[in-house]
Amino acid sequence: MKPKYNxxxxxxxxxxxxxxxxxxxxxxxxxxxxxxxxIGIMRGYEFLQDFNKNxxxxxxxxxxxxxxxxxxxxxxxxxxxxRTSRANPGKDIRTMEDLNNPEKNNRLRNILDAFExxxxxxxxxxxxxxxxxxxxxxxxxxxxxxxxxxxxDNDYYGIPxxxxxxxxxxxxxxxxxxxxxxxxxxxxxxxxxxMGRKSGWITYAAGIASEAILMISxxxxxGDVVNLEHLVERxxxxxxxxxxxxxxxxxxxxxxxxxxxxxxxxxxxxxDRHGNMRMGEAKISTILxxxxxxxxxxxxxxxxxxxxxxxxxxxxxxxxxxxxxxMGSMLGYGAAKYYLEGxxxxxxxxxxxxxxxxVSFSELIDKDTLLTRxxxxxxxxxxxxxxxxxxxSNIFD
Numbered sequence: 001m002k003p004k005y006n007x008x009x010x011x012x013x014x015x016x017x018x019x020x021x022x023x024x025x026x027x028x029x030x031x032x033x034x035x036x037x038x039i040g041i042m043r044g045y046e047f048l049q050d051f052n053k054n055x056x057x058x059x060x061x062x063x064x065x066x067x068x069x070x071x072x073x074x075x076x077x078x079x080x081x082x083r084t085s086r087a088n089p090g091k092d093i094r095t096m097e098d099l100n101n102p103e104k105n106n107r108l109r110n111i112l113d114a115f116e117x118x119x120x121x122x123x124x125x126x127x128x129x130x131x132x133x134x135x136x137x138x139x140x141x142x143x144x145x146x147x148x149x150x151x152x153d154n155d156y157y158g159i160p161x162x163x164x165x166x167x168x169x170x171x172x173x174x175x176x177x178x179x180x181x182x183x184x185x186x187x188x189x190x191x192x193x194x195m196g197r198k199s200g201w202i203t204y205a206a207g208i209a210s211e212a213i214l215m216i217s218x219x220x221x222x223g224d225v226v227n228l229e230h231l232v233e234r235x236x237x238x239x240x241x242x243x244x245x246x247x248x249x250x251x252x253x254x255x256x257x258x259x260x261x262x263x264x265x266x267x268x269x270x271x272d273r274h275g276n277m278r279m280g281e282a283k284i285s286t287i288l289x290x291x292x293x294x295x296x297x298x299x300x301x302x303x304x305x306x307x308x309x310x311x312x313x314x315x316x317x318x319x320x321x322x323x324x325x326x327m328g329s330m331l332g333y334g335a336a337k338y339y340l341e342g343x344x345x346x347x348x349x350x351x352x353x354x355x356x357x358x359v360s361f362s363e364l365i366d367k368d369t370l371l372t373r374x375x376x377x378x379x380x381x382x383x384x385x386x387x388x389x390x391x392x393s394n395i396f397d
């Protein structure tokens with residue numbers, strides 16, 4: 001497929017991630033070096049999905065802008081040069097038939113009209129699973145798209161590490177270590193809720209790096225619904241064991257993804273304006289802290305200090321580590337490389353030694369359900385077993 005226009009659009013969609021600017025910078029510079037003009041789309045699909053070709057209201061330098069080589073200065077900056085939003089123009093698409101339904105594909109058609117208006121011939125989208133689905137829809141509708149995977153949760157199928165993940169882990173580790181020092185000074189415990197909507201990659205890595213006494217994510221919960229009583233009992237027993245071993249303090253790391261397995265009455269009802277569930281509203285750390293304090297008193301007759309803490313926004317836009325800058329830069333370079341080769345409908349990935357790999361959308365998305373494949377921490381894997389081995393034992397302190 002040959003793009004209609006020699007101009008590429010770049011957009012970033014979904015939650016922030018460290019090294020976002022390294023990705024944007026590398027992508028743009030490698031296009032510009034090959035005489036391909038680059039248009040930066042502001043705030044993902046926020047403005048594109050409502051575009052009306054009869055009354056075009058897209059404003060240059062507000063909704064979009066021309067990217068120049070000045071973008072090289074942004075490589076190590078935190079934040080996102082193009083801003084972002086959670087606008088999900090493909091949320092009504094559930095089947096291939098829906099993709100041809102004018103009532104359900106309206107926002108996608110608006111995006112294609114906007115690209116025609118701006119004379120954009122191809123798109124590089126940067127984002128998570130919803131953004132990947134949108135990229136696939138646009139590709140199936142005949143538009144050239146290359147996708148760069150983004151999620152600090154690191155649960156993307158088809159790539160070993162996502163950019164920003166290790167920066168997020170590094171920041172979370174420092175927070176947990178500070179809380180550990182506080183817990184030790186005050187003979188108390190913290191239950192810390194970390195990001196990870198579907199997987200425990202952040203919880204396990206940050207917990208291992210900060211010597212958490214317990215690490216629990218959705219992968220640890222067998223079945224579709226968590227047994228809250230059993231989970232509280234497990235945490236309480238670890239606390240009592242610590243006290244019996246003259247170590248009455250510690251940090252327990254919990255993944256927010258447990259929300260999906262909580263009883264319905266404990267799941268959050270609040271959503272953002274794009275319909276995404278606000279997982280933080282469930283306050284899993286608070287629920288567990290209160291139940292643990294009650295169970296501890298039942299078992300010992302004593303009071304205990306267990307403090308809930310949510311760690312989320314703090315880790316999403318930190319200054320990136322060197323690894324994530326290199327990873328992000330390689331993915332951006334890959335997007336330009338595959339464009340010049342005429343390779344579309346693919347996600348940019350890497351293998352050993354940062355060698356590039358193109359993964360077809362068909363390998364990432366189920367052709368019947370149109371759902372993306374996710375990658376959790378497999379039970380019984382070496383990484384899963386490592387976190388189990390390094391949970392509370394006498395080797396610490």
